[in-house]
Amino acid sequence: MSVxxxxxxxxxxxxxxxxxxxxxxxxxxxxxFILIQFFIGESLNLAELEAKERxxxxxxxxxxxxxxxxxxxxxxxxxxxxxxxxxxxxxPVHLANDFQTFNFAGIxxxxxxxxxxxxxxxxxxxxxxxxPINHLFRAISHKRAYLIGVASMTAGMVLSFLNNSFWPxxxxxxxxxxxxxxxxxxxxxxxxxxxxxxxxxAYNGAAAIRQPVSSILASLLxxxxxxxxxxxxxxxxxxxxxxxxxxxxxAVKRHSSSDRKKVI
Numbered sequence: 272m273s274v275x276x277x278x279x280x281x282x283x284x285x286x287x288x289x290x291x292x293x294x295x296x297x298x299x300x301x302x303x304f305i306l307i308q309f310f311i312g313e314s315l316n317l318a319e320l321e322a323k324e325r326x327x328x329x330x331x332x333x334x335x336x337x338x339x340x341x342x343x344x345x346x347x348x349x350x351x352x353x354x355x356x357x358x359x360x361x362x363p364v365h366l367a368n369d370f371q372t373f374n375f376a377g378i379x380x381x382x383x384x385x386x387x388x389x390x391x392x393x394x395x396x397x398x399x400x401x402x403p404i405n406h407l408f409r410a411i412s413h414k415r416a417y418l419i420g421v422a423s424m425t426a427g428m429v430l431s432f433l434n435n436s437f438w439p440x441x442x443x444x445x446x447x448x449x450x451x452x453x454x455x456x457x458x459x460x461x462x463x464x465x466x467x468x469x470x471x472x473a474y475n476g477a478a479a480i481r482q483p484v485s486s487i488l489a490s491l492l493x494x495x496x497x498x499x500x501x502x503x504x505x506x507x508x509x510x511x512x513x514x515x516x517x518x519x520x521x522a523v524k525r526h527s528s529s530d531r532k533k534v535i
Contacts, residue, residue, distance in 0.1 A: 274394050282387030334470060335477035340525040341465045345478065347518035348458055349485045350511050351421050355451065356489030357428055361504055362386065364493055365432055366440075369501070373437040385440060389431070392444040397452060404452045416457040417519050423450025425512040429505040461519070465526055 284292040335341060366382040366389075373380040380388070408416050427447025431440045466474040488511075492504050499507070 272394075274390060278387045278390040282383040285383050286381070332473075332477055334473045338465075338467070340522055340529065341474065343518050343525065344462060344465055344522035345481065347515045347522060348462065348478075349481050349488070350515035350518070351424075351454065351458065352481055352485035353488040354421070354424055354428060354508055354511060354515075356486050357492070357508070358390070359486075360489045360493045361496060362389070362428070362431065364496065365435075365501060369435040370440070371435050371437075375437070380437060385437065389440065389444045392441070393448040393451070396445065396448040400449075401452050404449070405456055408453055408457075413457050413461050414520055414523050416453055417461070418516055420450045420452075420454025420457060421512050421516055423447070424454060425508055426450070428508055432501045432505045432508075461523065465522065 280292065280295060284295075363383070363386050366386045368382070370382040370385050373385075408419075411419075424447050427443045427445075427450060430443035430446060434440055434443070462478065492507060495507075496504055
C-alpha cells in the first residue's frame, strides 16, 4: 500500500506540482516523528545489549563464505535481484526520456505517470494473486519455478525497455509481476533450506549484502545506458538472468548431492 500510494503521489505531482509534493513529504516526516516520539515506547534494553558478547562481523562472513554452495546461491540471488532493482534505476529513466505521451479517458499519461501505473499494476497483482499463483506452483520443483520466475521478470523488463508506447509497457507489467510472484517465495524457500540450522544468524547476516550489491549492479546499467541504449540494457538483463539461473541450478545440484539436507 505504501508503494502504491507513494508512487501515485510522486508521479502525479512531480512535474506540475513539485512544491506541493515536497510539502506532503515534509508532513509525512513530521507525522512519523510525532508517532515515534510520543506514541511508541522504547523496547530496546541498552544495559542488556551491552552485556551481551558481540560476534565479530568478519567471523560471521567468513563462516558463511566457507559454504561454497550457499555462496553460489547468493550470487544467483544477487543477480536476479539486480533485475528487480531496475524498477528504481533504468525503468524510470527510460519512461521519462522515451515514453510517448498517451491520452487515456481524457487523462494525459506521460513518462512519470506511466511509471506510476506500472507500479500500481504490479503491487495490485501481487496482493490479489500471490496466494492462488503460489498454490498452483506447489507441485512444481523449485528449480523450475525459479527458472519461470526469473525468465518472466526479465521478459517483462525487456519488453518495457524495448517499447515506448502505452499498451506494450502496460502488458509488460503483468508479465513481470507474474515472474516476481513466482520467484519471491521459491528463492526464500531455497535459501532457507541451504542455511546451516546451527548458524542461522550468520547466514542471515551474510544474506543482507544481497540488496546493496544488487542495487550497485543495477545502477551500473544506468551509467552504461547512454552507451548501450535500451537494446544493450535489455541484452545485459537477459545475460544476467541466464547466469543467475545457471548458478542457482549449480547450487541446488551441489546441495542435493550433499548429506547436509534433503533434496530440493
